[in-house]
Amino acid sequence: MTSGRDQKELTGVSLLGNKTKYPTDxxxxxxxxxxNKHPSNDYFVKFNCPEFTSLCPMTGQPDFAAIYISYVPDQKLVESKSLKLYLFSFRNHG
Known part of the structure; x- marks a missing residue:
């Protein structure tokens, strides 16, 4: 496996390597x-989403934003493809 992780370490990660179904809501x-393979090490994980979109809950018009996430992981890390899909799910949400 090119990620350096075995199947046991990827338990609960189902989106990688599979055709993507984009949420509509x-x-x-x-x-x-x-x-996290190295929970005793402190390091930053950064994720940038410069083109976040959602619907304004008041007007229903599109809202645009840039989201920057930085965190120091403890026992687990957020899988980035799933985070992208989660943020995409706001596209039609007010």
Whole structure:
């Protein structure tokens, strides 16, 4: 496996390597996480989403934003493809 992780370490990660189904509405269930191989090391994980879109809950018009996420993982890390799909799920959500 090119990721350096075996199947046991990727338990709960189902989106990688599979055809992507894009959610049409808010979908928190798409978020996945995997075990941190180095929980005793402090390091930053950064994720940038410069083109976030959602619907304004008041007007129904599109809203645009840039989202920057930085965190120091503990026991698990958020899988980035699932995070992208989660953020995409706001596209039609007010």
């Amino acid at each position: 808010y979908a928190p269930e798409v978020l996945e996480a995997f075990i």
